[in-house]
Amino acid sequence: MVRKSRAGEILETFTRCVAERGYDAANFSDIAGELGLSKGTIVHHYGTKDRLLASAHESYLRRRLAEAALIRDRLATPTQQLAGLLYAFVLYQVVDREATVAFQREIVRLAGHEAMAEGRRLRADYLGLVRSVLADGVASGEFRPCDIEVQSLLIFGSAQWAWTWFDPDGPVSAEQVGAQLVDLVLGGLAVRRSRLSGLTAVDGKVASTVRQSIEDVSVMQSDS
Incomplete structure (x- = not known):
């Protein structure tokens, strides 16, 4: 090692x-x-301490962006891709718990500090990726027309506070919470709700792809 x-x-x-x-x-x-x-x-x-926090944020966001890109590339449709991203939002509470909690509890410090400029750019890139999936879904007819900016912020907001209530050792797993988030978000967006059952299977293709993508990025970064 x-x-x-x-x-x-x-x-x-x-x-x-x-x-x-x-x-x-x-x-x-x-x-x-x-x-x-x-x-x-x-x-x-x-x-400085600010620079150390900025480095932590940047490192965290680069991992998340690399995983999100793999999830988008490995899943065929906007519906599957958005479901994958939603699963990932919750799985981070387990697979990268300390970094996720540190990032989420201090994310407000990204707002205006000069040292956090790169972190703000990376977060904007991540938000842009999610919005592109939403836009593709609307354009393909998989999602009903919506305010993409507001939808993306609602999604981020719901995931942002999971560190305050999710217990990795509790009775409900991260995958189960992720499935419920998929059902909640896509239940409102999907034109054909009949397709949701496959997306919310915790051992299904979408969830498995997310877990593999997270693992692959971890391996790539440990080897670099």
């Missing part, structure tokens, strides 16, 4: 601290103490 770089260890530890306690309570002293290094080493790699 390839050992993480010092910068990678710092980023991973910081991300976990933010997930557990929030950005304001995460500090260089705790990270340095846990990793057995000086605060100067953290500053050497990242400069």
